[in-house]
Amino acid sequence: MKLDFLKKFKNTYFKYVESLSPQEKQKIEGYLYITLTLFTVSFFGFFAITPTLSTISNLDKQYKDNNLVYEALNKKLGNLQLLDFQYREIQPDLEFIYSAIPRSAKIPYLGRQLENIAINNNVSVAKLNFNSVEIYPNKKIDPIFSFNFVINVIGKEADVNNFIADIINFDRIIGIDRIITGKDEENKQLASITGRAYFSDK
Known part of the structure; x- marks a missing residue:
């Protein structure tokens, strides 16, 4: 179809x-x-x-x-x-x-600074010891570390007091844990200062 x-x-x-x-x-x-x-x-x-x-x-x-x-x-x-x-x-x-707060302990540099402060204040350093610093293994969350040091100085009372004030106020942060003062046989001022210095690992 x-x-x-x-x-x-x-x-x-x-x-x-x-x-x-x-x-x-x-x-x-x-x-x-x-x-x-x-x-x-x-x-x-x-x-x-x-x-x-x-x-x-x-x-x-x-x-x-x-x-x-x-x-x-x-x-x-x-x-x-x-x-x-x-x-x-x-x-x-x-x-x-x-x-x-330096980025490392800088212990030798701190030692020279303390000795220079002593010289500037006419005091003699009889002893300067630094405790060991453990930074490894680092289990701290806070990156700020510290270590103790002990410095013994001899001099006139006013000079020793000025030395202590300069340590507290100089550019690196120093904490004072203990200060022991007294007189030696020659009636000179003695001071034994236990301090704490801080540093960062960052």
Whole structure:
């Protein structure tokens, strides 16, 4: 039934075309070529454009992701610049902080400092001992360590008192655990000072 219809349509179409003038046939052929051309362009254009649209979508996503990364990097850079500015602000004070609590025990250096303080106050050092420092294994959460020292000095009473005051007030933080004073056979002032010095391992 369907084939008969197609045959009748074909015969009718050819009869209609044969009855047309050459100019009309030329117009129909032109319309037919235009229609086929538009259909072909649309058909293949669809498959050509689809990957392009997908590429554009991916590029747009990458652009947005890159913008997020760029903004995050800018924020991090701003924070680093702020930290650098704050560090420069406190940098002049760091020397005083490291002098007060040095990053290591610096026992020989502390010994020379105590001897110089004694010389400046006209007292003689009769004894200077430092206790051992255990820093390993470090089971402390607090990074501040300390060690004891004992220094015995001899001199005039005023000079000994000045020596004690200078130890308490000089640039490194020193805690005084005990002070024993007295007189020797020559009536000179004696002082035995047990102190504690602090340092950090950071």
